Amino acid sequence: MAKRVENGGSGGVLKSNGSRNNNNSAVSAAGGGRSGSNSGSLVDLVRHYLFLFDGDEAELGTPVRLLLPDKKLGFGGTLVVALLKAISLAYDVVTWFGYYWFQKKSPREKAEVVSRGEGSCTWRSDREVRxxxxxxxxxxxxxxxxxxxxxxxxxxxxxxxxxxxxxxxxxxxxxxxxxxxxxxxxxxxxxxxxxxxxxxxxxxxxxxxxxxxxxxxxxxxxxxxxxxxxxxxxxxxxxxxxxxxxxxxxxxxxxxxxxxxxxxxxxxxxxxxxxxxxxxxxxxxxxxxxxxxxxxxxxxxxxxxxxxxxxxxxxxxxxxxxxxxxxxxxxxxxxxxxxxxxxxxxxxxxxxxxxxxxxxxxxxxxxxxGPVYxxxxxxxxxxxxxxxxxxxxxxxxxQGIPIGYSSPLTLTNNSSKIKAGSKGDAVVLEPTIMVAVPFALDRIYKMVQEQVNQGGFIKQALFYFAYDYKLWWYYKGYNTPLVDAIVMKKPKMAVGGKVRIMISGGAPLATDTHEFIRNCLCLPVVQGYGLTETCATATCSTPGDMSVGRVGPPLRCNDLRLVDWDEGNYTVNDVPLPRGELVIGGDNVAMGYFKLPEATAQDFFVADGRRWFRTGDIAVADPDGCFRIIDRKKDLVKLQMGEYLSMGKIESILKTCKYIENVCIYGDAFKNVCVALVVPAQKHLELLSSSIGKPNLSLEEMCSDPQVEAAFLKEIQSFSTAAKLHRFEIPAALKLCSELWTPDNNLVTAAFKLRRRNVQEWYQGDLDRMYAKLSSS
CATH class of the missing domain: 3.40.50.980 (Rossmann fold)
Structure with a gap:
């Protein structure tokens, strides 16, 4: 059975000490909600201010210099940052002693192995029952x-x-x-x-x-x-x-x-x-x-x-x-x-x-x-x-929580159907709970970056400082209510200003996006994992989990099992952590597929007195019983040199790039590189085109221009390198697609998930030409 532990670390996740970080935490102006043994000594505090922007804080996770790579603070910005450092250091030193001693640590649930078999391992949760x-x-x-x-x-x-x-x-x-x-x-x-x-x-x-x-x-x-x-x-x-x-x-x-x-x-x-x-x-x-x-x-x-x-x-x-x-x-x-x-x-x-x-x-x-209010x-x-x-x-x-109806076209003040000067639904409703899909969160991520990039040096300097400051304190286990109230107020107000928890599901959430949204909207982003076949449920991270890239431990309604996938070289005996295909068993697992007995027999089965579903997703189990989705069987291609190319993983990372609206990665098993089909973000493509001396081109002209394509590829490759993709994961060539990928042309689903096979068939000629050009060069 699972146990609750205080401040349990997570495999492969830096500074992941359990933290509640909610509105009930004791706070100071600099921070509150301390939890975790990495809360930081006074020496750490002073050292942090000395090196905040010098690149020595490698453990932060997502440095701001990567989020805003094309902006320089300049002398004026550096002066502003120096002043902010001095003021913050003085205030933090004064308030540090009080909340260091009086703030309580928070527990975090985990799951433990309940059974092992030949090529499989099963986990179960004992989350607190409400x-x-x-x-x-x-x-x-x-x-x-x-x-x-x-x-x-x-x-x-x-x-x-x-x-x-x-x-x-x-x-x-x-x-x-x-x-x-x-x-x-x-x-x-x-x-x-x-x-x-x-x-x-x-x-x-x-x-x-x-x-x-x-x-x-x-x-x-x-x-x-x-x-x-x-x-x-x-x-x-x-x-x-x-x-x-x-x-x-x-x-x-x-x-x-x-x-x-x-x-x-x-x-x-x-x-x-x-x-x-x-x-x-x-x-x-x-x-x-x-x-x-x-x-x-x-x-x-x-x-x-x-x-x-x-x-x-x-x-x-x-x-x-x-x-x-x-x-x-x-x-x-x-x-x-x-x-x-x-x-x-x-x-x-x-x-x-x-x-x-x-x-x-x-x-x-x-x-x-967790609880409701x-x-x-x-x-x-x-x-x-x-x-x-x-x-x-x-x-x-x-649970008696009022439900206010909205739509993506009326949600915010900037939504397409809201008349200028009028309020969006979220501003009027002031919700406290929201669900968002990664597609929408990626757009918020890019929008905030763009607004900061367009600001003057003081605005940029303030954001640089506030984001890095907040991130450092967060991973020490503290809130930053003063920064939240002054710097992060505008992003928060876009969704009404009172959202206390954001639930993300439906697709993988990029770690950069997760961290950025959590810090800019000042709320926990709870990431869950589930499928239609399991009625949306399987795992869910806790609001106090500070890690990113994880979907949490199993819910009480089901067990999780990892099963060896020999073809992909994933096994439960892998070192340092068990890996394999994720299989879900419980009363939440559906009855099967309508009028599809063969597909039902292939994906569903009964064992150990319960019904199970084979997800096709590859997961890794961290030591505390939390899971990470790392691949999908149908998204993996073994390249010529033996490397496994995870197309979904690369796409998830590239979608956070400001130049990209949508992307499909393609790998040929007889080649040693991958290529990309990209729907560009038109505004940034126009700026890029102008920067190489080609202004006033139409979207179609930009997408077909070899020089624009080459400049775009260079930007994407630089972004991929900064994101620490392996060499074989960085697109060697790309095709700029002027067509939007919509449910109407059957290139994405109604939930805007990529229809990979349809996209590849649509652009097969372009894929062939890219590989032919690479072979001849």
């Missing part, structure tokens, strides 16, 4: 219907789901002639738990008037909004199965999902309804379309197939309100959701998630994320069709 977990187990809450019902009874008239009022929608013509929709919006309006209960019950009853029978399917193809979750709560009340499809899917993918599941009822939005004028001709099973109304416009229902009935969301609720029927609750093993994977490795697969699977996953993640608010803007967002919203619903 009261809500005990409460649900005593009440035998083992279905999603019971989860929601329990929350409704407990929270009654409390705020539950919030939607922001839309006053006006207008067209705004940009300088380039493009027309963008802009919103004028008001405050959030809230539905209580009791109201959600009433609406969801009426919706479930209304579905029965559309001849939908118990255990039949309703497909939800819509953006994230309150009606989505109300519909789900209603469906679970009468054992309807939900089929989820991303709102960004192309027509072919929607047709595939509807036909494979034979869904007769589809719930969508006013904005997506026009797609069905062509989709319905290819989906003979669909008999009813339900649309969520637009707050300002009425839908034109002409032009649709006569054989398909069209109903508004409110109409279905009204129909249900007139009925008096007994809703039949589901059993734990009934199918709750058919959730389609993102399809990054091929055609999306429908994953069969039972009520027990999802409820178990919720309990596990509830333990992992009375003022907590969650902002919901990621796709509810994604397992991570649905799980997080359900956890908030369960």
């Amino acid at each position: 009261d809500i977990h005990v409460e649900l187990e005593k009440g035998k809450i083992d279905t999603m219907h019971k989860v929601y019902t329990h929350a409704i009874r407990k929270n009654g008239l409390k705020r539950c789901l919030g939607t922001r009022e839309l006053f006006k929608e207008e067209d705004e013509i940009q300088e380039n002639g493009k027309v963008f929709k802009k919103y004028e919006m008001g405050e959030y309006h809230w539905k209580s738990y009791a109201e959600v209960d009433r609406l969801s019950a009426c919706f479930a009853a209304g579905l029965t008037t559309l001849n939908l029978q118990r255990k039949e399917k309703i497909c939800i193809f819509a953006e994230t909004r309150a009606e989505w979750l109300i519909a789900a709560v209603g469906a679970f009340k009468h054992t309807f199965t939900i089929v989820t499809l991303y709102a960004t899917l192309g027509e072919d993918a929607v047709v595939h999902g509807l036909n494979e599941t034979e869904s007769t009822v589809v719930l969508t939005s006013d904005e997506l309804m026009p797609k069905f004028k062509s989709i319905l001709k290819q989906t003979p099973h669909v008999k009813h379309l339900i649309y969520m109304e637009h707050p300002l416009k009425k839908l034109d229902t002409s032009g649709y197939l006569d054989s398909v009935s069209i109903h508004s969301f409110c109409d279905v609720i009204e129909r249900g309100s007139k009925l008096s029927i007994r809703l039949e609750a589901p059993e734990p093993d009934d199918v709750a959701i058919i959730m389609y994977t993102s399809g990054s490795t091929g055609v999306p697969k429908g994953v069969l998630q039972s009520h027990k699977n999802v409820a178990t996953a919720m309990l596990g993640l509830t333990d992992g994320l 009375s003022d907590d608010i969650y902002v919901a803007y990621l796709p509810l069709a994604h397992v991570l967002e649905l799980t997080c919203e359900s956890i908030c619903f369960l």
Whole structure:
């Protein structure tokens, strides 16, 4: 069984002493929240100021000089830094004694090996069980219907789901002639738990008037909004199965999902309804379309197939309100959701998630994320069709945390649909809990860097100093509230100013991005690992874990097992740390794939009294039982000289480069180098093009210009070297791609994960030309 230890180190991670670092820590102006034996002596403190910018602090992790490599402080900046050093040193020496002696150390959970077999090793967690977990187990809450019902009874008239009022929608013509929709919006309006209960019950009853029978399917193809979750709560009340499809899917993918599941009822939005004028001709099973109304416009229902009935969301609720029927609750093993994977490795697969699977996953993640507070608010803007967002919203619903709905287009003041001078959703809502995917965090990382680069020498000097100062204290186990309040206030305010925890999942998070976001937004970034096949759960780091690049120990709902992968030279007997394919076992593991018995038999199996899933990801287990994802079996290529090229790892690092919007690495097994397909960041490409004497070129002209390409390659190679990539991991050639990679052209999934095979096939001619040119040079 796992044990809790104080300040346990982590294999291969510098300065990784457990630290709570939350708002309840005792703090001084310089720092607070001390935890760890590396908290630093007074001698260390003075030495730090002497060498803060001289490059001697190699243990810091990510020096600012790498984050902002093309900027020099100059004499004025150096003077500013010297002054800041003197002031900070004096203050820190005065306050150091108080918080050094009185701040308590914090424990950190870990996992230990529970069994070893031939070529395998299994870990289990004993994270602290929270009261809500005990409460649900005593009440035998083992279905999603019971989860929601329990929350409704407990929270009654409390705020539950919030939607922001839309006053006006207008067209705004940009300088380039493009027309963008802009919103004028008001405050959030809230539905209580009791109201959600009433609406969801009426919706479930209304579905029965559309001849939908118990255990039949309703497909939800819509953006994230309150009606989505109300519909789900209603469906679970009468054992309807939900089929989820991303709102960004192309027509072919929607047709595939509807036909494979034979869904007769589809719930969508006013904005997506026009797609069905062509989709319905290819989906003979669909008999009813339900649309969520637009707050300002009425839908034109002409032009649709006569054989398909069209109903508004409110109409279905009204129909249900007139009925008096007994809703039949589901059993734990009934199918709750058919959730389609993102399809990054091929055609999306429908994953069969039972009520027990999802409820178990919720309990596990509830333990992992720690306590909640009375003022907590969650902002919901990621796709509810994604397992991570649905799980997080359900956890908030369960624990009485209000959920305010938003979208990527309205989240911040700078979002594309927010009118100039108006406030974004996060500023109005002031959430305390957010979920973000690495794709979004990478953009924030680049945006902050760009803003600092554009500032004067004083702004840059202040940022240089503050970031390095904060980073040094953080790895000694202290907060820096004075720096947070003065220097880091603007980045924090972009997401409302009150976010206390950021949850990252859905893809690997680059270590540089993790560290940068954590320090600039002044909050713990909790990184988790899970899949659709495990209902979003498997591992989760703790809010006090100061390490980066790790996904934490196993959750209580499952065991983790590493299994030898001989072909890739990964074994559980590797020195210094065990490595292998990650296999997950527990009640959160799904029932299998919908109508795919062969794929189910290949990826799922039963052993030791539980169901297991082979993830295809390669992991390493640190001594404290925390895991790191280091490779993916399908992303590995063995090059001619025997080196294993991890394409996903290289892409994750290169995406943090300001010149790169997206990238696909390619390795040929008969070559000893890799090449890259790059979607450039247009603004920085234009600056680079101008710097070599080629201004005013179009994007297509820049991407096809050999001199621009050569200059771009030089920048990428310099960045790769600074990021400590091995020589064989640094692209030897690249192709600049003027096309955007979107779900519409099938080069990325609806969750914006790379469709590697599709990208490589699209640019096969360019890949061949790059290798031919390298061979001839």
